[in-house]
Amino acid sequence: MQRSATRIAIAAATRRRPRMLADLLQSLQALDVPQGAELCFFFVENDAELTISELVDDFSRRSGWSARALHEPRRGISHARNAAMEAATEAGVDWLAFVDDDEQVRHDWLRLLWSGARESGAQLAGGPVLPVAPARGSSDEQNEVLAYFERAAAVSDARKDAAMATGQRFDLATNNWICDLHAFNLAGLRFDLRFGLSGGEDTDLSRRAYGAGLKLAWIAQAIVTEEVPAERLSARYIFERARAQSITKFQLLKAARPQRAPLDASVQVLFKGLSGSARIALSPISGRYGYFRGMRSLGIATGFWAGLRGVDQASYTRVTGE
Template identity: 35%
Template sequence: MSAPFHRIDALLCTFRRPEVRDTLLSLEALDLPAGIDLRIVVADNDDTPSAREIVFETAAQMRLPVLYLHAPAFNISVARNAGLEAASERQADWVAFLDDDERADADWLARLVARAKETGADAVFGPSLAEYGPDAPDWIRGQDYHSNRPVRRGTVVQTGHTCNALLRWNSAAWRDQRFDVARGRAGGEDTEFFFRLHHAGARFEIAEDAIVREGVAPSRMTFGWILRRKFRSGQSYAAGAHGWKSRAARCGLAFGKGLFCACTAGLFAASRAGRNRWLLRGALHAGVVAGCLNLRQPQIYGLDSRP
């Protein structure tokens, strides 16, 4: 199905992050393809409009139009949905997503658009590459735990993330779909959203060369933070299983893999890097089990300035 690429809204949610200024300036520096009318929509999820001043000051330096929305709730789904509502009101042909602590390469959007045109896909996902400071532990830097790369399972891309995505919107059958508010404080709302669109018939592709970059805060370079992220990712992945048979099969497979990872971690007890690698893989599979059993996800979004 063909669709125009004239109007694109770049949707950006923010929550107490001054880095949003650098994100906006990276979008201003994009090399836009001819005929693209790009607008930036910033949805501030804080209870007070704490990002308003920095967004307005930065927008005053930019040629691209910037729409600021205050979407309070300490719930990222509320902010994401506010952006989608704004895109629908404008009748944006496509919506692009990135995070408020990322910087887009100059050809980021052009690469996403080119891949969508080439493949006819309904959404295209690109990588978010972590940038580590000199104090990053070797065991973290070596495994690059903080980068986010889209995954193809066999020949199919089943889901993706809003850290780097372009999605067909105005002409799409899923134009009325929204992010699940029940997941908005735990995370994984984007994984579930794209799983839902995939089951509704949306076809996804990957643009490996459409890159955004994210500096990693010291508070995120701990075993505990990565462990929680892996477990939560596993819970989100469980959303792709529909029906009790599918959930039971996925749960059983994940349980077996988690047990294997735990045993293997014991074999690497003397190696911090090896032990952590297998424990974290096990946490991912444990999260899948928890998700398949519908165990409640931890409410973490909005508890600090860097969720």
């Protein structure tokens, strides 16, 4: 009896970025189909109205693959991604991949990501996201910030490589991610709605997957690119993003270690505050990368301080890009 093909779904949540979504769809159209697999697609619009149906239907006609536009009006990225997981489960999907609507994939991305996950025996795998300049161009000052993002991404990727080689835990983000959907369903794993507006929902899910005994893998060859909007190419954005992420990290810390969380956060406030100030003071010597690292450290310090004071963050309510 001939074995049926493995069904792989690719999903993305989107909100008010039609041009970027169109660019993502254009790149997905050129995907290599992994041997022994068939593809389907789910695109979830997380807004008051469903406006992407025509775009998705056109993608389906051009590619020949099944593609559905889903509507999730409840605000929050966790709601949107959970909607994709439920739709994929109902469709009998075996593996579910996520990318972001501001990204573009390489033709071999899915093939490398899926084969890497299977060869390593993983139920959850991720790969690198390379930042690229905005389509409309960028100034010299913005290019300096982009260079910082590129270097920071390379450092983060190298750490994941090292962690996987030594068997240590590492976190995987849903901007380049694939999971064994059957394993996730058996473990009851979904995105936590508490982090739907703050971010960090993917870090939380990655850690819970690891805690449930699922194996994680880092597939360095499975690369996607992310267009960085001009609005993000500033030192202020580096600071604000680090602040928002650290508020969420404090919430994760409280959930995992409630007794130690205040002390650990206080250490971060002190250490990152001092190191950030020192990096900025030394930046005339160390260069712009040191300055941006300093801004990030100060953002981390203020984020943990805000978390200690009970401040919440809703960064998902602001859309950047087009």
